[in-house]
Amino acid sequence: MTTMTSTGFSRVRLGVLSATGAICLTYGVLALAWSEPDPIWPWLPIIFGVASVAIIALSARIAGSRNARIASDELFRAQWRGAVQIGYWAALALYPIFTLLLLNDVADYPTSFAAMGTLTGAAPLLAFLWLSLRQG
Amino acid sequence: MGVLVNHLKELRKRHGLTQAHLAEAALVSRKTINTIENRVFVPSTVLALRLARVLGVSVHEIFELAEEEG
Numbered sequence: 001m002t003t004m005t006s007t008g009f010s011r012v013r014l015g016v017l018s019a020t021g022a023i024c025l026t027y028g029v030l031a032l033a034w035s036e037p038d039p040i041w042p043w044l045p046i047i048f049g050v051a052s053v054a055i056i057a058l059s060a061r062i063a064g065s066r067n068a069r070i071a072s073d074e075l076f077r078a079q080w081r082g083a084v085q086i087g088y089w090a091a092l093a094l095y096p097i098f099t100l101l102l103l104n105d106v107a108d109y110p111t112s113f114a115a116m117g118t119l120t121g122a123a124p125l126l127a128f129l130w131l132s133l134r135q136g
Numbered sequence: 137m138g139v140l141v142n143h144l145k146e147l148r149k150r151h152g153l154t155q156a157h158l159a160e161a162a163l164v165s166r167k168t169i170n171t172i173e174n175r176v177f178v179p180s181t182v183l184a185l186r187l188a189r190v191l192g193v194s195v196h197e198i199f200e201l202a203e204e205e206g
Contacts, residue, residue: 006165007165007166007167010165010167066163069163070159070160070163070164070165071165073163073164073165073168074164074168074179074180074183075164075165075167075168075171075177076165078177135171135176135177
C-alpha cells in the first residue's frame, strides 16, 4: 500500500534538488566572496547531492511505481531537459567569466576551481526549480 | 502556418472531470493537464491520443490548428 501520492513525490524531489542547488550556489558565492576554496565544509555539496539521490529513490519506492511514473511524465522530462540545457550554457559562460576574474586577480586558481565546480552543479538544479515554478 | 488551439478544458468539464481525475486516467500529473489547458505545454502525440481516448473523442476535437491573422 502506497503512502505518497505522485504530487507528494514531485514535491519531495523538487525540494531536495532545490536544496542541493542552493547549497552549491551558496558554496560558490562564498568561495568567491571570501577568496577561499573551502568557505564552508567542502563535503557539504556532495553530501546534499548523494542525500538527494537517496531521498528521491526512497520516495519513489514509497510512492510506488505508478505514482513515480506519473510524477516523471513528459512535462517533468521537458522541464528537466530545459534545466540541463540552461546548465550547459551556464557552465560554458563560467569560463570567460572566471578567466576575467583570474586575469584581474579577483580570484585565484584554487578558489576558481571550487567556485566553478559548485556553480556548475547549482545551475541545472536551480534552473529546474525556476522552470517548475514558472510553468505552474 | 497556424496556431495550436486546444479545447481540453471545455471537453474535460463537459465530461464532468476534474484536472486530477483526467490526469489520473491519462497517467500524467495534474500539473501537466493544467499546463496543457493553459497553453503553456504542448503534449506529445502519445499523450494527445491518450487524452482523446480517456475523453472518448478524436484528437482533432481536442487540438486544432487555427490560421494566424495577417
